[in-house]
Amino acid sequence: MYDRALQALVKMALEPEWEARFEPNSYGFRPGRSCHDAIGAIYPAINKKAKYVLDADIAKCFDRINHEALLKKLNTFPTIRRQVRAWLKAGVMDGKRLFPTSEGTPQGGVISPLLANIALHGMENAIKELADTFDMKRPDGTQLGKRDKRKSVNFVRYADDFVILHEDLTIVKRCQELISDWLKGMGLELKPSKTRLAHTLEEHLEEKPGFDFLGFNVRQYPTGKYTSGRVNGKLLGFKTIITPNKDSQKKHYKKVAEIIDKHKGLSQTTLIKNLNPIIRGWCNYFSTVVSQKIFERIWHLTVWKLIKWGIKRHRNKGKKWVYLKYFQTIGGDNWTFAISPKGKNPLRLLKHSETKITRHVKVKDDASPYNGDTIYWSSRMGKHPEMLKRTASLLKKQNGKCPKCGLSFKDGDLIELDHIIPKSKGGRNEYNNYQLLHRHCHDEKTRIDGSLNKGSISQIKIPENYRWEQDMLVT
């Protein structure tokens, strides 16, 4: 426990500096960033152009990581350097999963994901530098400018899993060579069995189109002229579709089926209570890419499994009897696995197929919760250590915008809490009746609605300098 605490302390000391330096397209195990941000970076890279993709995995041989190279890169003061060296020697990085996966937590310790991210820092920049030497010509035969060349290649990394995207196969191969060389400097290498070269739209050397990344499948399908998108009036001819990949679907269904099997002798109530968090979690993770077909298929499999569960409990009854006993008609849907339709909120099983699509707004390129932009991070996360819970959740609800003028709040703006229905007209002091407005927008509103009731206005102060508290990063 002492060591874990010490590792947490060292992480707190090192992280802000590295957060300021980390590359924009590194998304794994960094505060304020998620898998959805990584997927959010992939979509715009390919939605207007089909590309080749190198889908690679760094071999989990962090035990072969070059300690001296890592310490040199860390370039920190002696006390921490000595401590990190001791941890490296003791094997915090050895033969362990450094990044938590869906199957478990990292075993290396609190500090190891950060150390691994530091070790892998610089890959994106190396690719962008290589881009200057790409051979890319305009229709008139002249070379493209540096900026366009750099923009033409996309590198997205989540922990030790990354993809490189470019329309030109030769260039993708050059990038792969560069990355292999680059990794050698840290004593690392690409895992050949998990490194795959494919194309997002077409079959390439017997590799199916598309690729899997972070539990998602990303691929493009040819479309007819009526369903195709356009770029500058020209038909695209394909559509980019992101869905939960086969493996995630299988794993999820397997988990659902296991829970149902374990509940052979238990009540329907217990079964529903234990299944709901699993279904909710999976559907939330994939709610940015809801594919009706996939979600319905999993739900149908679940229903079939539930019917079998019922048949096992009542050996002498049939399917129909089981259906009538355990399924109810609620809100016109006669396939609701629920206790009883009576009462307002009967306990019922969540359905995959009722998941609503939610749009994920990708994190800004170089944004970090340490960057001091309290408004941005409060709007994004709905909370901030130096902001009132109410203010932060209102900011999130309003997407960081002032409803009066429609502009985004910026750090340093004077923001006030307004009663949507003025108190003078019977408006209440409750969350639903609150909104945040610029002070000048607020003045305007009170002038118009004539509710000059300044007494009820509490002004919100945005702290100027703040330190991001570690405990707020745990979500």
Ligand SMILES: [Zn+2]
């Ligand atoms: Zn405003």
